[in-house]
Each structure stands twice: as structure tokens, then as C-alpha cells.
Amino acid sequence: MDAKYEALFTPWKVGNVEIKNRIVLCPMGGTSLFGWMELTGCHFDKEAAAFFLERAKNNVGLIIPGIAPLRDTIWGRWLWQNEKMFDELRDYMVEIHKTGAKLFIQLTAGMGRSWAITDDIAKLYKNKALRTLSKPVLDAGYQLASPSELPARWDPSITTPALTVEQIHEIIDAFAKTAKLCRDAGVDGVEIHAVHEGYLLDQFTMDWTNKRTDEYGGSFENRYRLPVEIVKAIKKSCGEDFPVSLRYSVESKVKDFCSGAVPGEDYVEVGRNMAESEKAAKYLQDAGYDMLNADNGTYDSWYWSHPPMYMPQNCNLEDVAHIKQFVDIPVVCAGRMEPEVGAKAVAEGRIDGVGVARQFLADGQWVTKLIEDRLEDIRPCICCHNGCFNFCSYKGHANDQDFSDTMGLARCALNPETMQSKKYRIKPARKAKNIAVIGGGIGGMESALVLAKRGHKVTLYEKSGELGGVFIAAAAPSFKEKDRALIAWYKREIAKYPIEVKLNAEVKDLSGVQADEVIIATGATPNRIPVPGAEKGIQAIDFLLGRQEVGENVTIIGGGLTGCEIAYDLYLHGKKPTIVEMKDDLIAVKGVCLANSSYLRDFFKANKVPVHLETSLKEIQDDGVLVKDKNGMEYKIPADSVILSVGYKPNPLAQKDKHIHIVGDASHVGNLRTVIWQAWDVCMKL
Numbered sequence: 001m002d003a004k005y006e007a008l009f010t011p012w013k014v015g016n017v018e019i020k021n022r023i024v025l026c027p028m029g030g031t032s033l034f035g036w037m038e039l040t041g042c043h044f045d046k047e048a049a050a051f052f053l054e055r056a057k058n059n060v061g062l063i064i065p066g067i068a069p070l071r072d073t074i075w076g077r078w079l080w081q082n083e084k085m086f087d088e089l090r091d092y093m094v095e096i097h098k099t100g101a102k103l104f105i106q107l108t109a110g111m112g113r114s115w116a117i118t119d120d121i122a123k124l125y126k127n128k129a130l131r132t133l134s135k136p137v138l139d140a141g142y143q144l145a146s147p148s149e150l151p152a153r154w155d156p157s158i159t160t161p162a163l164t165v166e167q168i169h170e171i172i173d174a175f176a177k178t179a180k181l182c183r184d185a186g187v188d189g190v191e192i193h194a195v196h197e198g199y200l201l202d203q204f205t206m207d208w209t210n211k212r213t214d215e216y217g218g219s220f221e222n223r224y225r226l227p228v229e230i231v232k233a234i235k236k237s238c239g240e241d242f243p244v245s246l247r248y249s250v251e252s253k254v255k256d257f258c259s260g261a262v263p264g265e266d267y268v269e270v271g272r273n274m275a276e277s278e279k280a281a282k283y284l285q286d287a288g289y290d291m292l293n294a295d296n297g298t299y300d301s302w303y304w305s306h307p308p309m310y311m312p313q314n315c316n317l318e319d320v321a322h323i324k325q326f327v328d329i330p331v332v333c334a335g336r337m338e339p340e341v342g343a344k345a346v347a348e349g350r351i352d353g354v355g356v357a358r359q360f361l362a363d364g365q366w367v368t369k370l371i372e373d374r375l376e377d378i379r380p381c382i383c384c385h386n387g388c389f390n391f392c393s394y395k396g397h398a399n400d401q402d403f404s405d406t407m408g409l410a411r412c413a414l415n416p417e418t419m420q421s422k423k424y425r426i427k428p429a430r431k432a433k434n435i436a437v438i439g440g441g442i443g444g445m446e447s448a449l450v451l452a453k454r455g456h457k458v459t460l461y462e463k464s465g466e467l468g469g470v471f472i473a474a475a476a477p478s479f480k481e482k483d484r485a486l487i488a489w490y491k492r493e494i495a496k497y498p499i500e501v502k503l504n505a506e507v508k509d510l511s512g513v514q515a516d517e518v519i520i521a522t523g524a525t526p527n528r529i530p531v532p533g534a535e536k537g538i539q540a541i542d543f544l545l546g547r548q549e550v551g552e553n554v555t556i557i558g559g560g561l562t563g564c565e566i567a568y569d570l571y572l573h574g575k576k577p578t579i580v581e582m583k584d585d586l587i588a589v590k591g592v593c594l595a596n597s598s599y600l601r602d603f604f605k606a607n608k609v610p611v612h613l614e615t616s617l618k619e620i621q622d623d624g625v626l627v628k629d630k631n632g633m634e635y636k637i638p639a640d641s642v643i644l645s646v647g648y649k650p651n652p653l654a655q656k657d658k659h660i661h662i663v664g665d666a667s668h669v670g671n672l673r674t675v676i677w678q679a680w681d682v683c684m685k686l
Helices: 003-009 046-057 083-098 119-126 128-134 140-144 165-184 200-205 225-238 274-287 317-324 339-347 366-371 403-407 442-453 481-496 540-544 561-572 594-606 672-683
Strands: 012-014 017-019 023-025 102-108 189-195 244-249 254-256 291-295 331-334 353-356 434-438 457-461 499-502 517-520 524-526 553-557 576-580 616-621 624-628 634-638 641-644 648-650 660-662
Touching (some): 003 366, 102 165, 119 128, 225 244, 517 672, 553 624, 561 576
Parallel strands (some): 023 353, 244 291, 434 517, 517 660
Antiparallel strands (some): 524 648
8 A cells, every 4th residue: 555545544533432444434315224215114224234334344444324314204203113123233233343344323303494305395395285195104394394494495485394392302312212222233323414514403503594582593502502412312321432423514605595605705604604613613522522524515505515526626624624623522524535635634633534425336445446556446436426416406496306316316327236236236148249339438338348247258349549439528627537537447447358449440330240239339419500600619529629729708508517517617717608508597407416516506606607598599600699588689699719518419320129239328318327327227138
């Protein structure tokens, strides 16, 4: 192991519990050992258990599974009422401890106004009769209950109900009972979720969201009373030596409801600012908390606690390191943490542990690979959220993700086996075949790898001189360093297997391809807009690949993800972008996490990037574009250059039949998740 990582592999203590190294597997929604949103209700989740056991065997120090709501989301049973689940947990902890890892269970009082309601649940809640009928199965009113009546994050037209004092006391009691069952099952500690991310307890602590006039509102002490009473109840039930960690947001980074502050922005904090955080951290420590598992943000500024690729690496480190000066308990920092930077911060005493989450989805063995100096073998997380947390929201929609996705968090766009081991797994082929893969983009490379691992003889054809396909263009922006690392990872993986790669080998038809089966992974082609002057526009892919230069003032036609990322990159390079979009919001599509989309929307607002919504292109002229708004008014936007980013259409080389299979964008234009998962769906059957 490189000496620069040595500080990560030193022991430390949380309370009296010694942890073998400083790497903390942070909690992720959907990885609860007690299930997530299954219709069967809370249970010991064997899929999550297998996920964590594999990572424990791969040298993680401390594991914190995803949030376990004290009261089951479906059917409403309290966790402490399911004794069988804790019996199974007891047996599991024996296996975890054999690896040398420690495990804390994260418990949550709930989400309050941050509950990610889907469009269907929003409709149900707004209909009083349906809300009453569904209450025994899904009590939306309880799930949304907050300190005060507040606008729901995912649908501000919904006003959340306020919790009663009786309900608050019931929550405190449930924390104590559940923590005691965890301790008796051999769990090393619990983590309270959370004075963090704008969840229910966090809403109590901030005067912005707490308008109560009883003992749980008003003064600083009253606002922090609930998390204080929770830790005191747990310590009374479990003993002072039972560690209780707290998930903690140093600063809220919020300007208003549904409006976050992007890095570097000058703004007035309406949530918890640093001055209050300095006081709160010590106050919570003195109440009995043994560790702060820290970052920044709320769901209104979700990109701080769930940073997309646009956020700086190690984005929360400075704030978390600052707050450590005000406490004596260990402090963990999470948020795009890089091992080298984290190790240096630990060595300098600025933090005690390095929190990592989604990288464990992309590659469960990454810590072992780091120890063995195999960094090039680590599949990088690209912070896309396509599989792990693809809750999307845009104007007119709450969480517009399919309910099946809402129920299946913590999967990985790049690694289908993550949390889906029954559906996706490599099995040797019953009969080895000669298989041709046409197209060397992500879909083609993933197909080739799956087929080779199953024992097939694979030939991969790519018309250009380089593997990567259209993803080379997608990875071109300056902030896409992880995307570029992913392409490099694929090339190295391809080289490890007996895959014959033919570059500069364009296949125009299948007549000359000798194979038992053919995978078509030829991607998609850009849509064309039939307007006067269209030839004056620059296709997004041509701009991204550097084939055409742009001037100072650039108008981007299309405010989807690609168009917005181009505008963002142009701004970072000192250009003056303008976005024209026909829909009533930017990135108004399924599959793009709100953490990603809200960053771009907030960034454009903060930096006054012109955005013309509900506006269509009429003509591209030599010095600008003619557009028409929703009222039918036509006007001109001056521009030196015009970039067209209006989507793609599938471009399959051949039609599907018994021995011809189509994957990726050649089948249906989507994202990395749809491309990679479909490659597995097809190749596992051959």
C-alpha cells in the first residue's frame, strides 16, 4: 500500500468501541437491514445483509446501513415489535464480527416535509377520502408530519401536518426500545438520523422550519430538545457505554424552501449557519452523542449531502474540519471524499474518519484494491445517481420516478449486481458460442465483458480508433473526470479477457460477420430540427468532441441534461451561455436525480445564466436565433454560436431477430443505467 494512505488504516474509537481503520461505509437509502418499502413490511433484509458482509470481508472499518424508519412505511408497524427480525440480526452480527468490521444501525424518526412523495402519493394525499382509505397501509399524513405546517419539499402545494407532543414522545420511546434490541443483538452502536439533510429531527432544530410554541419550539434549547431527549433515552435504556452516533449537517446551505446555495455563492443562510453549528455540535456532544457523521445540506440543497459530479471533490471537508474544533468526540466527513485527501486530513487530526458511500455500490472491493495497490482496478463511481437515488423532480411533478424504482434504491447504474444479486449474476454459459459485438461504446464493452466472463468467444468491432463511443463526448466536460476514469477502466478490463478487439473496423452490414450471435450496440444519432438555418447550428456531440469551436455568446437549444451540462461547462470556461427549452422546466425527464438537476437549476439562477423556458426555436441566423415564447411572441437572442442539444434517436445497424440482439441506445435512448443493465439482460441469456 502506498504510504500516503497509511493514516486511513490506523485504529480509532467511538466511545469504547475500537474500529480497525478510518474508512466508514456511510448509510444509503435502500440498504437498511430491516428492508426499505417492501409490501411485506419490515423484515431482516438478506440482500442488504449480503451486500454489507461482502464489504466487511473487503476491509471496511465501520459499516452503517441505510436508514431504518422506526415505524414501517408500509403497514405502520414499529420496528421494536418484530422480535424475529432482531434474532436474525443477532446471528448476522456474529458473521460481521468475524471480519473484524464494526456495524452501527442507523435509525430515523422520519423525513417530515422531505419525504420523497411520488406523483401518485401526492394525488392520494390531496384526496381526503383516498387518504383515509389508504391510511392503514400507507399513512401519508404520518410520513409527512413535521414540526410545523410546512410546504412539502417534493410538492410545495402540500402543507405538512404538525406532530403532536404525544407522537413526539412515542418516537422517543421507540428509539430507546429499538436501540436496546440492536444492542442485545450484538450491534456495536446506533446512529440517529438525523440533525442532517433536512429530515424530521433537522426540521425541529431550525427556526426556519420549527414554528412551534410548546417545549419543542422557540429557543435554541427547545429546538434541539428532541435529539437531546432521544440520546438520553437510548443511554438510559442501553447504558452509557453503548455508542450513539449522530448524522449531522454542519450548515444547511439553504436560501429558502426548495432553493439551495451553490458553492461560492453569496447568500443569507435561513437554516443552520456556522455560528449556530459551532454551538449545536458541542451541545449535542454534551447531551451524550459519541460521534458526528457529518456533511452539509438539506433536501432543499440536496447536492451538498448527495453531491453530483458538478460539486467539488471533498466538498464538505473544510466545514466538517472546522466543526471538529468545537467537540471532543470523533468526527467523520462525507461528500465525494478522495482517499488521499481523506488520509491527509486524518493524519493532520482535522477529521477522524472518512465517510464513503456510493463508491461501495460501484465496487465493493475498492478498499482491498487500495490496500493492494490496484487503484487502476477500481471501478469509479461517477456520481450519476441513475441507480442509487434517481428520485427526479421538475415543475408539475413531485417525485416522478416509477414506484418500483422508489422501492429499489441503492442499486448501481454501473454495477447491476449491487443489491440485485438474484437478478444479475455471472453464470457460466451452457454452451460457449462465437459472439460478435458491433459497437465499442459502453453498451458494447459491457456486453463483451459479460459474455467473456460467461465463457463465450467474443469479437468486438469499433468503427473508430478508440473504445468509448458517444461516452467519450459525454465525458469531455471539465467536471467529468470520473467519466473519463470509467472509460479508462473499461479499456483495462477489456484487456484482461480474451476479447478480440477490432478498431477502425466499421461494420456496414452483417453479411461479413461470422458469429453464432450478434450484439448490436451502435448507439444513437442526433435529432435534427427542421428550421431555417439549421445547418448553422453545431451538434452537441461535435462541440463536446472539439470538432467545432464556439464564440463568446453561445445559445444552447435544448435544456435537457446534456444541454445544461454544456451550458455549465461553457460558464466555467468564461463563456456566456443562454439556454432555450420548449418544456416548462430544465431537465424535465425521469431518471435524473433531483440532487443533480437542482444543482444545475440553482447554479444558473445564482449566476444569472439566461434561461428561456416554454420557448421554441424558429430560425438560426448568422448572429443569433429567432425564438417564439409560450404567448406566441417572437424575438431574437443574439449569439456568436448555436449548439443543438435536442436529443437522440436509436441507430441500430440491423433489426432484432433470433440471433441478433440490440442493446443500449441502439435499442432505446436512455442513460448509463439503461445501457448497462440491458446489456446484462441480453447477455445473461446467451
